[in-house]
Amino acid sequence: SIVDPQLRPGYHFQPPKNWINDPNAPLYYKGWYHFFYQYNPRGAVWGNIVWAHSVSRDLINWVALEPAIEPSIPSDQYGCWSGSATMLPDGTPAIMYTGIDRPGVSYQVQNVAYPRNRSDPLLREWVKPGYNPIIVPEGGINATQFRDPTTAWRAGGRWRLLVGSVAAAGGGGARGAAFVYRSRDFLRWARVRRPLHSAPTGMWECPDFYPVEAAGRREGLDTSVPGRPRVKYVLKNSLDLRRYDYYTVGTYDRRAERYVPDDPAGDECRLRYDYGNFYASKTFYDPARRRRVLWGWANESDTTADDVAKGWAGIQAIPRTVWLDPSGKQLLQWPVEEVDALRGKSVTLKGRVLKPGQHLEVTGLQTAQADVEVSFEVPTVAGAEPLDPALAHDAERLCGARGADVVGGVGPFGLWVLASADRRERTAVFFRVFRAAAGGKPVVLMCSDPTKSSLNPNLYKPTFAGFVDTDISNGRISLRSLIDRSVVESFGAGGETCILSRVYPSLAIGKNARLYAFNNGKADVKVSRLKAWEMRKPLMNGA
């Protein structure tokens, strides 16, 4: 393998070995956070899927338990696929998940499982009642595209949940859809004829649907919150065809059982949780800290042969608190505060001006496994470059055309992380400012450019980018990057835009990884404050 063992992440969630994918049924129970995930007990490629199970007191230190759900009944004997947990009114969690019930074609049904012993805070054993499956594809539903039940919510004495699917016959042109199933007893479920929502995007995997406090309050809401005027809803879907997680913000009409996005263009896949490597995500409400927490899976970007050679593949992003931005137009995301407990030795820089073409090394600590927060100041945005109207809606192509080394007006400026001493290897995470259209505010692009991240060939090095909804004419913008050996997980402008990338340096490994701030624009940029911390390794499932 070309992948050095020192590129194994230190504080991102992972098991000791083998393949992992989607987060499943995150929940909080009797003082413990539970995390389940899609897992292949037999290798580093997808297959033989069971639900692995880990528990934690703080979402950061993890202890692995035995798999919670494995094929054992006729309706899941060929696979236990993704699903969610629901807290019942008596405090018992129920897990709903997709089972594959026949070989060959992946015919999908939904099952339920309950804890064998409710007094066990670790919920080690799960029982599948004999009446499974509880939901089967009927009435013209495509049985091979019918999966990933959400957390159920309750209103007016009835439960509802969503199942991801397609609204019409399959194929690339199909409408993705989330079907609503309702139940009075959590036992018999009936489908509402029209889906909660649909859009011409292809199959919707792993839907998620939850209330958020309107406009700017960070506090999370229970999925079953009673309807209130100050509550908005978020609908997220993982697009099988694009492999990204898109969401919209909107309203939920409980009587009609319909969701309507606020922005009519929202269905055109505008907003993503993360503009990088982040898929099949799922939130849960954490009653202990009254917040909504988001989990998402990040795959490898090396080759399958590398994964097999190293014996592992896949990690989870650091859990993020999510809440609605004061604009009401999008979510904000921030790493759960518990991750700060891993911070060790630190270095702070203040008031350092970067002239055009200059960079600045952050020395005095190791930065292969680090957390860095930086505030930049741009004295003026007058010199910002014009925005090509053809690319004005395509951040990824814009960044592909104008990467970290293409000199701009205001920016590119940002960080080079996991860089070698000679800087032949470096991953750039940066901003670039474009001139405002008449009457508008300047357009800010955030990019992660891994094209120079490694001298090794055969790596997938996609440039990732998203626009940042911030007003930089006030002169300031911030960036936080969680650097973890082969992970760069970045939060622009306080969590307005997030990008996770996987990179595999050949030189910038372990003690040889460096950190810089850089400015490739024609205008000065000030690093008003930069603080970097070494990050300790938590308990990580015995890995």
Ligand code: DQQ
């Ligand atoms: N992964 C699961 C499916 C889901 C997909 C199977 C998304 O349930 O649709 O491992 O990554």
